[in-house]
Amino acid sequence: MPGARGKALSFADLQQAVIDVGRCGKCGGCVSFCSAGGLGALAMSEDGLPLLVEPRRCLHCGLCYLICPFTHELDEETHARFGWQAPFGACRHVASARATSGAIRSVATDGGVVTALLVTLLETGSIEAAIVSPRRDGLRRAPRIATTAEEIIAAAGCQLAPTEHLEQLGQQYTTYSPTIAAVKGLAGERLRKVALVGVPCQVRTVRKMQALGIIPSEVITHVIGLFCCESLVLDEQGLEYLRRLGVPLPQVRKLNIKECLLATLQDGSEVRLPLEALDPIARRACLSCPDFSSELADLSVGGLGSPPGFTTVIVRNDRGWQSYSEALRRGQIEELAHTSPQAAREHRAQLLQKVEAFCRWKQERAARHQRQPA
Ligand SMILES: Cc1cc2nc3c(=O)[nH]c(=O)nc-3n(C[C@H](O)[C@H](O)[C@H](O)COP(=O)(O)OP(=O)(O)OC[C@H]3O[C@@H](n4cnc5c(N)ncnc54)[C@H](O)[C@@H]3O)c2cc1C
Ligand code: SF4
Ligand code: SF4
Structure with a gap:
């Protein structure tokens, strides 16, 4: 298939542009x-990088x-198709919202939105299933095609770790969940309406597959993108690094990334680390990734x-608005209450300013890392 400059593209180009320069995110x-x-x-090599194992078979x-x-x-093409606008994609509505169900909120990362x-979409028949990432063992999350509300709720949250496992962890753990592998799995299912929850790089891959008409991406009818500064590699070295920065691992109840890394301890107190301090334990590919807000979701x-x-929610298009307004109408989510319309407007402006600042920060970091030699 020819690229933009008319040159036929192949795996050799991917090797040169992405893999050899350390930008492969190992999504598969x-x-x-x-x-x-x-x-x-x-084939995927043992270290998770793609390899051309049979060069003569490459088409x-x-x-x-x-x-x-x-x-x-x-x-x-993807920007035109999904109505992308500067500086961080389309935005039809922005709000702070939360699930009304206390049961969902108690297991969710932020507000459980x-x-x-997803539960609303399933109950209204808008989707038949959702690709989510429940905890698989200890700390790891793995993608799963959930077809019931119970399975969706069981996959809520993205806490990086309950403490007791943090210290015991000997093998590599990353906060990245290989969601794209689950998209491949859809090909064997009879599902026609599936929602996908993913980090921005996964949203991009799915949108590119949709632009190219690659089966089974057409069954992904709803895309919920997570904000993402980076995925962390919490192997022994990563954990030791956090310990040295003063995170008391045995007392950590929950790790979350917002403006900073937020470690909530068993007694409810918090330890905060600036995001810059996490660069040494971020996946290398993440440092050159420019998309913070899942711009194509x-x-x-x-x-x-x-x-x-x-949860901060950016509704980007009609599909997103249908899902969000239906959940509001059915009372499954509610927006943060404000004392006046003026206060609501100010809050929305602050949310947009913050998201924009993080988008710019991530784009600048990516540009800096892309300039560095491999
Ligand atoms: C790796 C990662 C980095 C993030 N970085 C930031 C950040 O820098 N700033 C920020 O504001 N927010 C970040 N988030 C998003 C934030 O942590 C919450 O997921 C988001 O606010 C939604 O909260 P919620 O309570 O509405 O979601 P919930 O109702 O708790 O649902 C979360 C959904 O995400 C799925 N999920 C969990 N882990 C993963 C994963 N690794 N890959 C794909 N899907 C997953 C769950 O299965 C579930 O369906 C990040 C999330 C992840 C997974
Ligand atoms: S990021 Fe994903 S698609 Fe790109 S080279 Fe790596 S494994 Fe392949
Ligand atoms: S920083 Fe980018 S590459 Fe890394 S997990 Fe997030 S979206 Fe993917």
């Missing part, structure tokens, strides 16, 4: 959706290059800017 998208997948042209179609979230050949939205969500117990 290129291997999972390789046109020569049945021929075994590509030189360029699909691997195009769907990679770290290439930009399809930017113009993601979980409440239908709805984007994070904790940034909202009071504790609330």
Whole structure:
């Protein structure tokens, strides 16, 4: 398949532009959706990087290059298709909101909006399933196709760790969940309406697949994108690093990333670390990733800017608005109450300012890291 400059693209281009320069996020998208997948042209290596194992079987179609979230050949097309506007994508509505269900809020990361939205979509028949990331073992999260409200609620939260496991952890743990692998799994299902919850790089891959018409991306009808500064690698070294920075691991109840890394301790007190301090334990690819707010999602969500117990929601398009307004109408989510319309307007302006500042910060960090030699 020719790239923007008319040159035929292949895995060699992906190798050069992304993998060799340390920008591969190990999502597996290129291997999972390789046109020569049945021929075994590509495989994931033990360290999670894609490899061209059978060069003669590569069809030189360029699909691997195009769907990679770290290439930009399809930017113009995806931006036009999903109504992208500067500086951080489309924005139809912004608010701080939370689930009305105390049961959801008690297991959620912030206000439980993601979980409440998914449950509403399922109950109203708008979706048949959702790709979520429940905790798999100890600290790890793994993607799963949830088809019941119970499964969706069981996947709520993205706490990086309950304490007792933090200290015992010997193997590599990353806060990244390989959601794109679950998209591949949809091909064997009879599902036609599926929601996906993912970090911005995963949202990008899905949007690129949709732009290229790659099966089964057409069944992903609702995309909820999480805000994301970075995914952390919490292997032994990562944990030791946090310990040295003063995070008392045995007392940590919950880790969350908002304006900073927030470690909530068993007694309710908090330890905060500035995001810059996390660079040494961020996945290397994340440092060159420019998308903070899941710019191509239908709805984007994070904790940034909202009071504790609330989720910041950016509704980006009609699809997002239908889902959000239906959950509001049915009383499954509620917005933060304000003392006056003026106070509500000021709060919305503050949310947008904060998100914009983080988007710029992440874009500048990415530009800095992209200039550095591999
Ligand atoms: C790796 C990561 C980094 C983040 N960084 C930031 C940040 O810098 N700033 C910020 O404001 N917010 C960040 N968030 C988002 C924030 O932590 C909350 O997920 C968001 O506010 C939604 O809260 P909620 O209570 O509405 O979601 P919930 O109702 O708790 O639902 C969360 C949903 O996310 C899914 N999920 C959990 N972990 C993952 C994962 N690793 N990959 C894909 N899906 C997952 C769960 O299965 C669940 O469906 C990040 C999230 C993740 C996973
Ligand atoms: S980021 Fe994903 S699609 Fe891109 S090279 Fe790495 S594994 Fe392949
Ligand atoms: S910063 Fe977040 S969105 Fe970007 S590559 Fe890392 S995990 Fe993906």
